[in-house]
Amino acid sequence: MNIVEGRNPVFELLRGEREVKKVLIAQGIKETEVIKEIKKLAETKGVPIQTVPREKIESVSRIEVHQGVIAYAEDFNYRELEDFLYDIKDLSELVVFILDEVTDPQNFGSLIRSAEVCGASGIIISKRRSVQVTPAVFKASAGAVEHIPIVKVSNLVSAVEKMKEKGFWVFGADSSAKKSYFETDLTGKSCIVLGGEDKGISHLLLEKCDFLIKIPVFGKVNSLNVAVAGAVLMCETQRQRVKGNE
Secondary structure, three states: OEEEEOHHHHHHHHHOOOOEEEEEEEOOOOOOHHHHHHHHHHHHHOOOEEEEOHHHHHHHOOOOOOOOEEEEEOOOOOEOHHHHHHHOOOOOOEEEEEEEOOOOHHHHHHHHHHHHHOOOOEEEEEOOOOOOOOHHHHHHOOOHHHHOOEEEEOOHHHHHHHHHHOOOEEEEEOOOOOEEHHHOOOOOEEEEEEEEOOOEOOHHHHHHOOEEEEOOOOOOOOOOOHHHHHHHHHHHHHHHHHHHOO
């Protein structure tokens, strides 16, 4: 069973498809619009709501900022790659993000949020050497994790090969690239690979990329945080798609 913490994350959880077992709300909490919506959604879905002392929330919380709201839900449902590819087989304009050893929960959650907001079709992560969907990731994503497929695979290189077989072009974000992202056509069926905070994209995965792209920097610091870099590229993919449809 998963614990989801925070007002917006619990709200988005209730909007999603996962079964929610119960919601705990701290006594004396301010009746904001979000709290009202949480109660309304829970009632509609038949989810029990318990008003409990704040100390009870504190005792089960796994993050610092729970905002007095916690929900218990069934385990998070990762997607299988084959099922995911079947679901998107008829789409001609889509972007999928592949995360190589992203280990920071805040970065992962932020990437999920940006991807969902920008209309990405899914995110692929590795079963090993990668942060999984935890309460901290859920909170950082503001609940967006409930609305975008997260695919977990044993081998990212093999996953990239399968994506290419299905007609995807694979772009690796790397500071050594000769072309910038705004000089690159990211429309059509695109995969964008982002490397982890410390090592970037692995050598084997870089070799599988069709193109390497970079985000130009003009200051003294030579790179962006992976979550920020991902958001920049996600916004660009959406901009190109909107422009192409005008």
